[in-house]
Amino acid sequence: MSWIVAKLSIQGINDVLDRVGDFExxxxxxxxxxxxxxxxxxxxxxYADAIERLFSEGDSPAEERGIExxxxxxxxxxxxxxxxxxPPLVKTGRTDDMLPELRPIVCAAPAHRILRQHDLxxxxxxMTPGEPQGQDAAELFRWSGLTRxxxxxxxxxxxxxxxxxxxxxxxxxxxxxxxxxHTNNAVTRYDERAVLDWCEAETERHLGKRLAIDSVxxxxxxxxxxxxxxxxxxxxxxxxxxxxxxxLALEQxxxxxxxxxxxxxxxxxGRRGSRRDGQLQVCHTALxxxxxxxxxxxxLFTVAxxxxxQEVWDAAKVILESQITDECPVCRTPWKKTRAAxxxxxxxxxxxxxxxxxxxxxxxDDQQKATRRLNRAIRNLEKRLAQVSTEAKKLSLSVIxxxxxxxxxxxxxxxxxxxxxxxMQDECEALLTRCHELVAQRLQPALQSLPHMVAPVTTAQVExxxxxxxxxxxxxxxxxxxxxxxxxxxxxxxxxxxxxEVIQERAAALVNDVVAALEGDVQSIYQTIHPxxxxxxxxIVPDTxxxxxxxxxxxxxxxELAPPAGHLSESQMNTFGLALFxxxxxxxxxxxxxxxxxxxxxxxxxxxxxxxxxxxxERLDGFQVFLTTHDWPFYSMLKDRLHDKGWLFEHxxxxx
Amino acid sequence: MSLWxxxxxxxxxxxxxxxxxxxxxxxxxxxxxxxxxxxxxxSPHSKAGSQLAEALVQLAKARAVEGNQ
Numbered sequence: 001m002s003w004i005v006a007k008l009s010i011q012g013i014n015d016v017l018d019r020v021g022d023f024e025x026x027x028x029x030x031x032x033x034x035x036x037x038x039x040x041x042x043x044x045x046x047y048a049d050a051i052e053r054l055f056s057e058g059d060s061p062a063e064e065r066g067i068e069x070x071x072x073x074x075x076x077x078x079x080x081x082x083x084x085x086x087p088p089l090v091k092t093g094r095t096d097d098m099l100p101e102l103r104p105i106v107c108a109a110p111a112h113r114i115l116r117q118h119d120l121x122x123x124x125x126x127m128t129p130g131e132p133q134g135q136d137a138a139e140l141f142r143w144s145g146l147t148r149x150x151x152x153x154x155x156x157x158x159x160x161x162x163x164x165x166x167x168x169x170x171x172x173x174x175x176x177x178x179x180x181x182h183t184n185n186a187v188t189r190y191d192e193r194a195v196l197d198w199c200e201a202e203t204e205r206h207l208g209k210r211l212a213i214d215s216v217x218x219x220x221x222x223x224x225x226x227x228x229x230x231x232x233x234x235x236x237x238x239x240x241x242x243x244x245x246x247x248l249a250l251e252q253x254x255x256x257x258x259x260x261x262x263x264x265x266x267x268x269x270g271r272r273g274s275r276r277d278g279q280l281q282v283c284h285t286a287l288x289x290x291x292x293x294x295x296x297x298x299x300l301f302t303v304a305x306x307x308x309x310q311e312v313w314d315a316a317k318v319i320l321e322s323q324i325t326d327e328c329p330v331c332r333t334p335w336k337k338t339r340a341a342x343x344x345x346x347x348x349x350x351x352x353x354x355x356x357x358x359x360x361x362x363x364x365d366d367q368q369k370a371t372r373r374l375n376r377a378i379r380n381l382e383k384r385l386a387q388v389s390t391e392a393k394k395l396s397l398s399v400i401x402x403x404x405x406x407x408x409x410x411x412x413x414x415x416x417x418x419x420x421x422x423x424m425q426d427e428c429e430a431l432l433t434r435c436h437e438l439v440a441q442r443l444q445p446a447l448q449s450l451p452h453m454v455a456p457v458t459t460a461q462v463e464x465x466x467x468x469x470x471x472x473x474x475x476x477x478x479x480x481x482x483x484x485x486x487x488x489x490x491x492x493x494x495x496x497x498x499x500x501e502v503i504q505e506r507a508a509a510l511v512n513d514v515v516a517a518l519e520g521d522v523q524s525i526y527q528t529i530h531p532x533x534x535x536x537x538x539x540i541v542p543d544t545x546x547x548x549x550x551x552x553x554x555x556x557x558x559x560e561l562a563p564p565a566g567h568l569s570e571s572q573m574n575t576f577g578l579a580l581f582x583x584x585x586x587x588x589x590x591x592x593x594x595x596x597x598x599x600x601x602x603x604x605x606x607x608x609x610x611x612x613x614x615x616x617x618e619r620l621d622g623f624q625v626f627l628t629t630h631d632w633p634f635y636s637m638l639k640d641r642l643h644d645k646g647w648l649f650e651h652x653x654x655x656x
Numbered sequence: 657m658s659l660w661x662x663x664x665x666x667x668x669x670x671x672x673x674x675x676x677x678x679x680x681x682x683x684x685x686x687x688x689x690x691x692x693x694x695x696x697x698x699s700p701h702s703k704a705g706s707q708l709a710e711a712l713v714q715l716a717k718a719r720a721v722e723g724n725q
Contacts, residue, residue: 149668152695158705159712166713485720492716495684499691502676510668 003105003592004031004624006083007074010050023648029078030646031594031624037635038652044628045116048598051626052114054086055106056098075105109589110148112581114596117603120577124551124564149507156500163493168486175482178475182468190479192216195472206465216480219473226466246394247450253388254447257439279381280432280439286374287428290421293367300360304353375415378428381435382411388443397446403438407431508542515540518583525579525619529611530572537561538576551576574603582619596626601634613637617645669696686715 006026025032038044050069070088077083084101098106112119172190179195180188187194196213203222204210211222258278277285335342340349385408392401410431414424421428523538536553539561552561553568553576564576578600585595601612609631616625616638629635639649673696677688694700694708701707 151700152669155695155700155705155708159709162706162709163712166709481720484723485717488719488723489713489716492684492687492712492719495687496691496712499677499683499688503672506668506672506676 002077002079002108002590003075003594004029004078005073005594006076007072008051009072009088010047011070011088025624025626025648026076027646029076029081031078032646032648033620033623033625033627033642034648034650035625035627035629035635035638035642036650036652037629037632040630044630044652045598047626047628048114048116048596051596055102055113075102105592109585109592111584111588113585113589113592113594114598115578115581115600116598117600119581120574120600120603121570123577123580124573149510153504153507156503159496160500163496166489168482168489172479172482172486175475175479178471182471182475192476195476199469199472202465202468206462216473216476219469219476223466223469223473226462226469242394246391247447249391250388250395250443251447253384253391254439254443257384258436258444279377279384280435283374283377283381283428283432286370286377287421287425287432290367290370290374291425293363293370294420294422297360297363297367300356300363304356304360371421374421378411378415382408382415385411385435388438392443395450397443400438400442400446403434403442407435407438410434511542514587515542517587518580521583521586522576522579525582525615526572526575528615528619529575529578529608531611533572536568571604571608574600582615585623586619590622593623594626595620595623597628599628599630601629602631606633609634609637613641617641687712690715
């Protein structure tokens with residue numbers, strides 16, 4: 001035993017209690033229990049209200065009834081002799097906290113210390129989870145001394161939930177997207193080496209030389225180098241742009257005239273050439289096609305002339321001279337005297353001649369097309385030669401410039417002549433040969449002998465490169481930080497999870513121990529009051545989801561359990577509640593074993609009085625009891641049993 | 657562990673922190689300190705769970721920064 005109530009003074013409840021509200025409850029350091037008899041109605045429940053108000057925070061039944069009792073109390077530690085005196089307490093509102101002197105004493109004895117008659121049933125019935133009784137369920141936890149443990153477990157769950165919600169992967173994904181954006185999607189994952197390689201390639205592209213970048217820190221050096229060389233790049237750019245572009249144009253023109261030799265000829269290449277032919281080859285092909293088309297047309301024309309025109313005119317002449325009746329309907333020549341000799345032969349001859357005329361017309365069309373192609377090819381050649389001359393001048397390639405100009409003029413002359421292709425064939429082939437010599441023997445060697453030129457870059461390009469490098473540096477640094485943070489976070493979380501698991505396991509074991517002790521104690525107390533009844537199996541089940549204790553009883557097998565309400569009688573329910581209360585204070589309130597029983601036995605029949613007196617005398621022997629009753633026989637029996645055990649007995653008469 | 661001792665939650669927590677969690681090979685001392693600081697009080701803050709989570713995150717961040725330097 002530790003703390004006991006030595007003195008208690010209660011005033012301000014009502015007139016009756018004002019007169020008898022002072023109690024001396026200790027003799028030296030030994031506690032004295034007290035039983036108070038008062039008939040119904042003088043307001044003895046005010047004692048319970050006043051004391052509960054002293055030991056509670058916030059609302060209490062006294063506030064609910066509009067009563068503001070003044071309570072003073074003196075507590076003594078029975079072992080050390082230390083005392084705590086609380087003067088008449090004035091609470092001014094519902095938010096008043098418990099007095100700081102009392103807090104450690106009350107917290108050391110967390111179970112309920114005040115039991116009213118209506119609590120008996122409420123503890124058993126209203127605590128059943130599933131009903132809208134959340135506050136009461138929490139109260140039961142508190143009553144069982146497990147409130148703080150429940151709070152600790154709730155906080156642990158909250159911490160676990162918050163930690164689980166922390167996720168760095170979104171920022172990591174965002175930074176990797178930065179890398180992809182600033183490398184033009186060349187690198188799409190967190191690969192430091194790949195990013196550095198890309199940066200090296202970029203420096204080569206912009207500076208004409210490769211800068212070795214071995215680390216993220218090396219990127220800063222590359223950025224400084226880019227900035228330092230930026231001015232030189234711009235100067236070089238303006239100086240070399242003209243020459244670079246002229247050389248590039250000449251290279252393209254040379255390739256356009258004579259493409260690079262292919263390793264294998266294209267088997268599908270048509271007679272008129274393909275898109276991969278150079279312009280000189282195109283001209284050659286067009287010339288050959290045009291000459292061939294011209295000759296083909298001439299050939300058909302000769303045949304048509306012999307076979308059609310002359311035959312017609314000869315036949316007409318015979319018709320006009322002969323005047324024969326049995327004759328051709330056109331020329332009135334007897335069929336036997338015509339060259340055809342018969343009508344059938346004449347029809348065949350006329351048909352063939354008409355076919356030859358059709359073929360001739362098609363050949364003339366082809367010839368015109370071939371000629372137009374040849375003219376276009378020559379004009380195109382002339383244009384390219386003129387460009388060669390212009391660009392060669394920019395690079396001071398004067399011989400090439402002169403020859404290209406001459407050849408362009410010759411091409412122009414050829415393109416404007418009205419001669420047939422066959423008539424200018426030799427001249428055209430000579431021109432093409434000279435063009436070939438110009439390109440192959442002069443232009444291409446000249447281009448190869450020119451110094452290597454780097455593609456000039458603009459200021460914007462260099463600035464963009466620096467910006468990309470800076471962004472990539474930021475992304476790599478942050479990704480490194482994020483991975484490091486994630487690694488540390490996982491370590492911390494693993495350690496916390498291990499702790500939480502141990503606390504939860506030990507807490508579960510503790511709850512099970514408490515529950516097992518409560519079950520055994522409750523059953524024993526129940527049996528004391530109802531020795532002749534069938535004693536139910538009492539089960540108190542910790543419900544982890546609703547964080548409460550579920551009361552169940554069974555009369556047959558452990559598998560057939562049910563809520564107490566509906567299975568126990570009124571007195572059995574009261575006994576269940578009483579047993580829970582006595583058991584919990586016995587288990588949890590030994591540091592401050594003061595308890596108040598406010599007329600809780602009134603609901604029992606007279607048959608139970610002796611057993612309850614025995615229960616109070618034996619089970620509450622180690623407690624300091626403050627008991628009130630309006631049952632005079634019970635009061636008398638209690639007095640007989642305990643008057644020489646240090647108990648005090650007060651008798652309050654109702655005023656007239 | 658007697659029921660009497662267990663029923664006093666502060667002693668229950670004391671026994672855990674002084675015996676079980678004192679093993680630095682199994683539990684990170686800094687994490688143990690933070691859990692103790694937030695949950696071992698007689699009246700933990702109503703948001704002690706969230707505050708503990710934030711303190712653990714800050715611990716990880718601080719260590720990451722330290723490691724990066």
